[in-house]
Amino acid sequence: METFLSKDGTPLAYLRSGTGPSLVLVHGSNLDHTSWDAVLPALQARFTVYALDRRGRGRSGDAPAYAIEREFEDVAALVEAVPGPVVLLGHSYGAICSLGAALRTRSLGKLILYEPPLAPLEFFGPVDTIPRLEALVKEGRLAETLGTFLKEIGGATEADVQRMRDLPTWSTLVASAHTLAREGRVVGDAWRDIPRYADISVPTLLMHGETSPPFCAQIAANLQGVLRRNRLTVLQGQGHFAMNEAPELFVREVLAFIDAEP
Known part of the structure; x- marks a missing residue:
C-alpha cells in the first residue's frame, strides 16, 4: 500500500500493482480496495492499477466532518498524481465519487461507471x-x-x-x-446533480447488471441523456457485484471499451 494526501490533508491509501497505462479503481459503500480482488489479476496484466481505499476505511484516514466534495477531491488528487491519461473506474457509490472527480481533473482519458446510485433514497x-x-x-x-x-x-x-x-x-x-x-445522506440528494455532469467530455462507459433492480437501468438512461460521449453495456445475468460474480465478463467489457477508438 502507498499513500498520498488529499486536498484537505487527509492521508489516503491505495494498492498499486501491474505495469502499463494508469487505471484507477474506486470501490463502493462499506468496502475497500479488496473489492476488486477478483478482477485485479486480469487488469494488472494490462495496466498499472491504483486501487483506492476511500476515506474512512482500509488504511486511509478520515476527517471529523464529511462532505461528498472531499471524496471528489480525493479521487481527482489520485488521478492527478499518476501518469495520464487515466482510465477511471468506479463502482456504486464509488461511481458517484468518480463522476464528481471527472469534473475536477483534465487527466482523464476514459471513465467507466458501474451502477452509481443516483436515484431518490426511497x-x-x-x-x-x-x-x-x-x-x-x-x-x-x-x-x-x-x-x-x-x-x-x-x-x-x-x-x-x-x-x-x-x-x-x-x-x-x-x-x-x-x-x-453519511453516504446514505449523499445518495438522498445526489440524483439531483445529474445535469451538471453534462460538462464531462471524456468517453464514458455506463454499465449495469441485467438482474439489478429496474431503477439501475433508469439511472443509466438518465446519465445517457446528459453525458456527451457515452456507451451503455448491460451485463447479462448479473447484479450489483458483477466484478466478483462474473469477473471474466466484467473485465472483457471493460477492456473492450478501453481498447475502442475514442
Whole structure:
C-alpha cells in the first residue's frame, strides 16, 4: 500500500500493482480496495492499477466532518498524481465519487461507471433507515449499523447477516460501518446533480447488471441523456457485484471499451 494526501490533508491509501497505462479503481459503500480482488489479476496484466481505499476505511484516514466534495477531491488528487491519461473506474457509490472527480481533473482519458446510485433514497429502502443508522453510529453500535444497512438497504435476510458474522471480513466491515449513514445522506440528494455532469467530455462507459433492480437501468438512461460521449453495456445475468460474480465478463467489457477508438 502507498499513500498520498488529499486536498484537505487527509492521508489516503491505495494498492498499486501491474505495469502499463494508469487505471484507477474506486470501490463502493462499506468496502475497500479488496473489492476488486477478483478482477485485479486480469487488469494488472494490462495496466498499472491504483486501487483506492476511500476515506474512512482500509488504511486511509478520515476527517471529523464529511462532505461528498472531499471524496471528489480525493479521487481527482489520485488521478492527478499518476501518469495520464487515466482510465477511471468506479463502482456504486464509488461511481458517484468518480463522476464528481471527472469534473475536477483534465487527466482523464476514459471513465467507466458501474451502477452509481443516483436515484431518490426511497428506491433503495425505507426513508427512515438513514436517521436510524445515524443514531446507531452516534451510540457506537457499529455492528448493528451494518446489520441494519444490509437488511434494509442491501436486501439481506437475518440469516444472511448471521452467516456474514462468521466470515473473517466481518470485523473489517464493522470498522467502516460509520460511513454508511453519511453516504446514505449523499445518495438522498445526489440524483439531483445529474445535469451538471453534462460538462464531462471524456468517453464514458455506463454499465449495469441485467438482474439489478429496474431503477439501475433508469439511472443509466438518465446519465445517457446528459453525458456527451457515452456507451451503455448491460451485463447479462448479473447484479450489483458483477466484478466478483462474473469477473471474466466484467473485465472483457471493460477492456473492450478501453481498447475502442475514442
